[in-house]
Amino acid sequence: MTSYIIRRLLSMIPVLIGITLITFILINVVPGDPVVNMMGKRVDAQTIANIRHQLGLDRPLYIQYFDFLFKAVRGDLGRSFYNHQDVMKTILQRFPATVKLSLTSMIVAIIIGLTVGIVSSVKQYTFFDHSSMIVALMGISAPVFWVAIILQLIFGLKLKWFPISGYSGPEYMVLPAIALGTRFAATIARMSRSSMLEVIRQDYIRTARAKGLSERVVIYKHALKNAMIPVITIIGLQVGGLLTGSILTETVFGIPGLGRLSIEAINNRDFPVIQGTVLFTALVFVFTNLIVDISYSFLDPRIRYDGGEG
Amino acid sequence: MLVYKKLLASVLVMLVVVSLVGCGGGQKTQQGQGQSQSQPADTKHGGTLQDALGQDPPGLDVQQNSMLETYYLGRLLFSTLVRYKGGTTDLEPELLAEMPTVSSDGLTYHFKLKPDLKFSDGTPLTSKDVKFTFERMLKPETKAINQWVFEPIKGAKDMEDGKATELAGFKIINDQEFEITLEAPYAPFVQNLAVPCASIYPADATQKAGEEWTLNPIGSGPYKIAEWVHDDHITLERNTNYFEKDLPYIDKIQMKIIPDEATMTMEFENGNIDILAIPDSEYPRLASDPNFSKMIVENTPLNTYFYVMNENVKYFQDVRVRKAIAMAIDKDKILKELLNNRGTVAKGLLGPGIPGYNENNPGFPYDPEQAKKLLAEAGYPNGFEVENWQAKNETFYKRNVAIQAMLKQIGIDMKINQMDSASWRQSRNNGQVPIYLANWWADIPDPDNYMYNILHSSQSPGWSINYKNPKVDELIEKARVSTDMNERIKMYQEAEKIAVYDDVSIIPLFHVKEYYIVQPYVKDVQFHPTGIGSYNYKTMWLEKK
Numbered sequence: 141m142t143s144y145i146i147r148r149l150l151s152m153i154p155v156l157i158g159i160t161l162i163t164f165i166l167i168n169v170v171p172g173d174p175v176v177n178m179m180g181k182r183v184d185a186q187t188i189a190n191i192r193h194q195l196g197l198d199r200p201l202y203i204q205y206f207d208f209l210f211k212a213v214r215g216d217l218g219r220s221f222y223n224h225q226d227v228m229k230t231i232l233q234r235f236p237a238t239v240k241l242s243l244t245s246m247i248v249a250i251i252i253g254l255t256v257g258i259v260s261s262v263k264q265y266t267f268f269d270h271s272s273m274i275v276a277l278m279g280i281s282a283p284v285f286w287v288a289i290i291l292q293l294i295f296g297l298k299l300k301w302f303p304i305s306g307y308s309g310p311e312y313m314v315l316p317a318i319a320l321g322t323r324f325a326a327t328i329a330r331m332s333r334s335s336m337l338e339v340i341r342q343d344y345i346r347t348a349r350a351k352g353l354s355e356r357v358v359i360y361k362h363a364l365k366n367a368m369i370p371v372i373t374i375i376g377l378q379v380g381g382l383l384t385g386s387i388l389t390e391t392v393f394g395i396p397g398l399g400r401l402s403i404e405a406i407n408n409r410d411f412p413v414i415q416g417t418v419l420f421t422a423l424v425f426v427f428t429n430l431i432v433d434i435s436y437s438f439l440d441p442r443i444r445y446d447g448g449e450g
Numbered sequence: 451m452l453v454y455k456k457l458l459a460s461v462l463v464m465l466v467v468v469s470l471v472g473c474g475g476g477q478k479t480q481q482g483q484g485q486s487q488s489q490p491a492d493t494k495h496g497g498t499l500q501d502a503l504g505q506d507p508p509g510l511d512v513q514q515n516s517m518l519e520t521y522y523l524g525r526l527l528f529s530t531l532v533r534y535k536g537g538t539t540d541l542e543p544e545l546l547a548e549m550p551t552v553s554s555d556g557l558t559y560h561f562k563l564k565p566d567l568k569f570s571d572g573t574p575l576t577s578k579d580v581k582f583t584f585e586r587m588l589k590p591e592t593k594a595i596n597q598w599v600f601e602p603i604k605g606a607k608d609m610e611d612g613k614a615t616e617l618a619g620f621k622i623i624n625d626q627e628f629e630i631t632l633e634a635p636y637a638p639f640v641q642n643l644a645v646p647c648a649s650i651y652p653a654d655a656t657q658k659a660g661e662e663w664t665l666n667p668i669g670s671g672p673y674k675i676a677e678w679v680h681d682d683h684i685t686l687e688r689n690t691n692y693f694e695k696d697l698p699y700i701d702k703i704q705m706k707i708i709p710d711e712a713t714m715t716m717e718f719e720n721g722n723i724d725i726l727a728i729p730d731s732e733y734p735r736l737a738s739d740p741n742f743s744k745m746i747v748e749n750t751p752l753n754t755y756f757y758v759m760n761e762n763v764k765y766f767q768d769v770r771v772r773k774a775i776a777m778a779i780d781k782d783k784i785l786k787e788l789l790n791n792r793g794t795v796a797k798g799l800l801g802p803g804i805p806g807y808n809e810n811n812p813g814f815p816y817d818p819e820q821a822k823k824l825l826a827e828a829g830y831p832n833g834f835e836v837e838n839w840q841a842k843n844e845t846f847y848k849r850n851v852a853i854q855a856m857l858k859q860i861g862i863d864m865k866i867n868q869m870d871s872a873s874w875r876q877s878r879n880n881g882q883v884p885i886y887l888a889n890w891w892a893d894i895p896d897p898d899n900y901m902y903n904i905l906h907s908s909q910s911p912g913w914s915i916n917y918k919n920p921k922v923d924e925l926i927e928k929a930r931v932s933t934d935m936n937e938r939i940k941m942y943q944e945a946e947k948i949a950v951y952d953d954v955s956i957i958p959l960f961h962v963k964e965y966y967i968v969q970p971y972v973k974d975v976q977f978h979p980t981g982i983g984s985y986n987y988k989t990m991w992l993e994k995k
Contacts, residue, residue: 305716306706394710
């Protein structure tokens with residue numbers, strides 16, 4: 141196990157270097173100079189040159205990159221070009237909001253999606269099945285910002301049940317979580333329904349029914365476990381998407397998260413913040429994957445990472 | 451069983467991450483502790499104003515950026531030597547005891563500060579702080595972008611080039627008095643001192659704060675920062691050391707950061723925001739609502755929207771083509787249908803409120819037939835294809851689409867290319883944008899701010915206009931050093947006639963008005979005259995506390 145973890149940790153190094161290098165090349169290739177962007181309409185070549193020098197942007201690109209890399213290894217992601225705030229500190233301030241939003245929406249989506257999917261499959265071709273699948277199709281098709289505005293209008297402006305925007309307490313997370321989780325819930329509902337329908341037609345389910353087991357035991361003990369395999373795969377794939385896909389939700393609901401920070405940094409060409417947020421997100425992904433993989437072996441004794449596996 | 455364990459493992463990992471990140475420090479920037487405010491007997495005093503900003507200010511150092519949000523807060527946190535009187539464009543002393551006197555040659559200004567001025571931390575504000583502020587702006591290491599306000603001062607260029615560490619044209623007489631000598635006479639110099647970026651900083655506190663200054667500045671304005679939760683809200687509280695006795699009236703200002711315009715409007719409708727600049731997309735709905743229409747307040751800021759045709763593009767090198775485009779655009783129609791008549795048609799670069807504005811300018815009447823003839827004369831009877839580049843912006847896109855349809859009528863096929871704002875700005879500043887919708891919001895109510903910054907040959911390439919007329923340059927250069935306002939106005943009007951009507955270097959389109967929606971309990975709202983979206987908070991008061 142130890143050698144597996146060491147191997148995985150070592151394999152992260154080229155991945156992270158590759159990500160920082162690609163990001164660095166992209167931000168320098170894409171048109172849009174950070175200093176020109178700061179200057180607005182006033183064009184003064186001398187001032188632009190002075191500021192570029194102060195920010196170190198007049199150095200050769202490879203020096204800029206290695207400077208960033210060596211500092212990043214020591215945990216120093218530099219300071220924002222705009223507000224001079226320490227980038228690492230800023231990221232750590234914004235990350236909790238994004239994680240809370242992603243996690244809440246994931247929980248909402250799993251609860252709603254699984255329940256609707258299972259009930260629909262058990263009650264196939266009933267009114268509930270048809271109507272819930274139409275709603276799920278709408279959920280998948282509806283853009284996040286549209287769902288967000290509709291929720292704000294109904295539950296915020298008209299009914300006044302929840303706050304329209306902000307980030308001050310649990311009640312502020314309800315509408316954003318539903319908005320972000322709707323599409324996710326719809327995907328889970330459709331996937332779990334089709335997966336369940338496939339499984340309950342299998343011979344072993346027929347055998348279970350023939351043995352005289354109650355329908356409840358057949359569905360929840362025998363069918364559901366096997367039907368969940370593709371659903372779990374979808375959930376696993378969506379977790380990353382939720383972490384980074386909260387940009388629109390954070391913008392509409394005014395949540396100070398990592399998504400908003402990175403999109404504002406890209407718009408402003410705030411290079412240190414762009415590099416920092418990309419590197420940080422990449423780190424979260426690779427570490428999350430590693431921890432999930434390691435956790436499997438603790439939870440299921442059949443999984444072993446020794447003997448060259450991995 | 452394995453699938454459940456995988457699910458359980460994923461959720462556990464997420465929970466661990468949440469708990470770990472939850473241990474990170476809070477995101478509050480605090481300054482000082484909330485002081486107990488003495489409540490004067492006057493009924494105007496007290497209460498908290500709920501305001502909103504579209505984005506978190508990129509910093510509060512007004513020398514280092516000129517974003518609207520920074521300027522907006524700059525007027526609340528800092529003071530300038532002079533300011534606008536109420537909502538007018540007339541100047542009056544702010545930190546000064548009286549308006550500065552100027553020598554007969556227009557070169558030397560004498561200033562006297564009000565006695566007993568203090569910054570919000572209680573330290574005195576003296577001539578030394580003013581000198582420090584001016585020099586800080588001009589030092590390259592400050593990374594300032596607003597040097598233009600102090601550039602007319604003698605020795606400013608040497609400081610910017612790193613050849614001097616002191617400003618030669620600034621002489622301290624005593625704690626309250628100082629003299630400024632200019633390199634050459636520059637008529638709008640005192641106007642420059644009213645721009646928020648010319649706010650006065652405390653020398654010691656600024657140096658002590660270093661890079662953190664932009665996050666936690668100290669000023670002598672009516673308010674000071676109580677709390678700043680980045681991207682969430684900024685809370686300001688009364689500066690008890692403010693030099694105007696008993697002002698401001700409102701105790702606290704809570705500014706929520708809400709990037710989405712629709713969300714911001716809903717928050718107003720729910721009563722969670724007290725005053726709001728109405729987003730374009732929301733205006734028709736609010737204006738037609740019997741309740742909200744009564745709360746709408748109009749402001750006429752100083753701006754001009756115009757069309758730029760890059761003279762480096764082959765087609766636009768012929769003045770007949772430029773004039774044809776000017777005549778093909780129906781400005782009245784755009785104003786009526788896209789702006790809901792929120793503005794006036796522009797007939798020159800200078801708009802109402804700017805000295806030199808000529809209401810007798812003829813404008814470019816809408817005449818597509820004449821436009822077609824001009825195009826044919828120029829050798830393009832079947833028109834041509836051209837690309838309009840714009841930064842992504844729905845309002846501008848709609849206006850460009852309308853103009854696209856109008857140009858199609860005379861055979862010009864204008865494609866619209868939407869870019870992200872940073873890329874677009876760079877292209878514009880490099881003089882590469884072929885044709886686009888531009889605008890200028892005045893920094894100061896002086897014709898030089900428009901004419902020099904847009905039409906002088908040293909500036910027009912940065913706008914992708916690439917216009918160069920030595921006669922126009924000469925008139926603008928002479929006008930900016932003249933101290934005779936009547937003579938200046940004549941020169942600017944002549945330059946405008948040549949540049950806009952003879953050469954059609956730009957096409958004036960319209961001057962837009964701003965509309966705010968204000969809750970009925972917010973009283974005496976007064977707007978900044980140049981249109982930096984700021985209100986005069988000192989005079990505002992709340993009926994409902």
